[in-house]
Amino acid sequence: xxxxxxxxxxxxxxxxxxxxERLARLHGAVADWFEAAARELPWxxxxxxxxxxxxxxxxxxxxxxxxVLPVWREWxxxxxxxxxxxxxxxxxAVRAWGRLGYPRRALRLHAAASVxxxxxxxxxxxxEEGLLALPGVxxxxxxxxxxxxxxxxxxxxxxxxxxxxARLLGGDALPAPSLTAAEQRRAAALLPHDDxxxxxxxxxxxxxxxxxxxxxxxxxxxxxxxxxxxWRAAGEPPPSYVPKGQAWHGTDRQVRxxxxxxxxxxxxxxxxxxxxxxxxxxxxxxxxxxPRPGIAPGTVAAALARLHAxxxxxxxxxxxxxxxxxxxxxxxxxxxLRLP
DNA sequence: CAGTCGTGGTG
DNA sequence: TCACCAAGACT
Numbered sequence: 001x002x003x004x005x006x007x008x009x010x011x012x013x014x015x016x017x018x019x020x021e022r023l024a025r026l027h028g029a030v031a032d033w034f035e036a037a038a039r040e041l042p043w044x045x046x047x048x049x050x051x052x053x054x055x056x057x058x059x060x061x062x063x064x065x066x067x068v069l070p071v072w073r074e075w076x077x078x079x080x081x082x083x084x085x086x087x088x089x090x091x092x093a094v095r096a097w098g099r100l101g102y103p104r105r106a107l108r109l110h111a112a113a114s115v116x117x118x119x120x121x122x123x124x125x126x127x128e129e130g131l132l133a134l135p136g137v138x139x140x141x142x143x144x145x146x147x148x149x150x151x152x153x154x155x156x157x158x159x160x161x162x163x164x165x166a167r168l169l170g171g172d173a174l175p176a177p178s179l180t181a182a183e184q185r186r187a188a189a190l191l192p193h194d195d196x197x198x199x200x201x202x203x204x205x206x207x208x209x210x211x212x213x214x215x216x217x218x219x220x221x222x223x224x225x226x227x228x229x230x231w232r233a234a235g236e237p238p239p240s241y242v243p244k245g246q247a248w249h250g251t252d253r254q255v256r257x258x259x260x261x262x263x264x265x266x267x268x269x270x271x272x273x274x275x276x277x278x279x280x281x282x283x284x285x286x287x288x289x290x291p292r293p294g295i296a297p298g299t300v301a302a303a304l305a306r307l308h309a310x311x312x313x314x315x316x317x318x319x320x321x322x323x324x325x326x327x328x329x330x331x332x333x334x335x336x337l338r339l340p
Numbered sequence: 341c342a343g344t345c346g347t348g349g350t351g
Numbered sequence: 352t353c354a355c356c357a358a359g360a361c362t
Contacts, residue, residue, distance in 0.1 A: 062346085063358085064347095064357050067357090068358090138360045216351060216355075245355065246356080260346080
């Protein structure tokens with residue numbers, strides 16, 4: 001580091017009294033914008049609980065708010081406290097997870113609830129360190145829960161915040177493919193020192209990224225800090241790299257997803273042959289249940305039909321099922337598979 | 341550390 | 352239509 005802070009072209013100084021004033025302006029502008037434009041979300045309501053915040057944060061990992069909302073409400077009604085979930089079989093969490101995706105998150109949430117019930121007297125740890133020790137809780141989620149549930153000063157860095165920082169301060173269209181140490185340092189340096197102000201900044205920048213400074217078509221006309229934006233000042237240059245798309249069709253993940261849908265629909269273990277074999281006409285698909293025609297949609301047979309429609313090879317199917325077992329999302333019983 | 345892990349809305 | 356993307360974690 002040089003004695004005098006050098007910044008990239010187009011970016012303002014990041015140290016000194018001038019920078020401090022600018023930072024204070026940003027804090028105020030974002031807080032005011034959030035006050036006026038933020039969504040009302042149940043995990044932000046005054047009656048929220050730390051448990052509810054944790055559940056929301058895990059559900060929101062790689063999953064849009066609109067799809068989380070109904071599932072989160074179900075979970076909170078059914079399992080208002082960690083001990084309530086811990087008392088259930090893990091498979092119930094997976095089933096209630098529905099189609100949110102990445103079902104291992106449900107499993108980890110159940111595991112976290114068990115740890116909280118068994119080792120923390122049923123109360124969530126209030127520190128980042130304590131939260132970080134919970135299954136499924138990484139750096140982002142630990143910071144988010146510490147901030148949003150406990151009001152602590154924590155450096156929250158999610159994909160929205162990364163994108164806002166990249167544009168506003170870095171002058172780039174998009175953040176780097178993966179979180180860098182420099183980004184974390186920058187995020188920490190931007191955080192207000194006051195607890196309450198830091199929480200407002202974290203949630204404000206995150207909401208700004210979610211509603212205005214979006215990945216594809218940012219609504220800069222609605223941005224409270226557009227006049228401070230380094231990316232706009234630079235003429236909105238395009239991304240310096242090409243995002244590598246997420247393959248889906250023909251992947252193990254697709255097969256795993258279809259297999260999980262079968263397990264979620266099944267009340268009994270599903271025989272392995274039913275996963276692998278060509279669809280037998282009128283087969284309910286559960287052990288101990290005699291075949292009958294006319295299975296209604298949304299049942300095991302329908303899920304099996306969707307799985308078979310993928311025309312996956314037997315080796316890939318085997319790999320997918322073994323993967324689910326290895327991940328604890330399926331357990332083998334008497335030649336069949338069921339939720340844990 | 342690059343790869344893996346679901347799902348559905350959308351520009 | 353179809354690739355991109357969404358409050359990441361873990362190995």
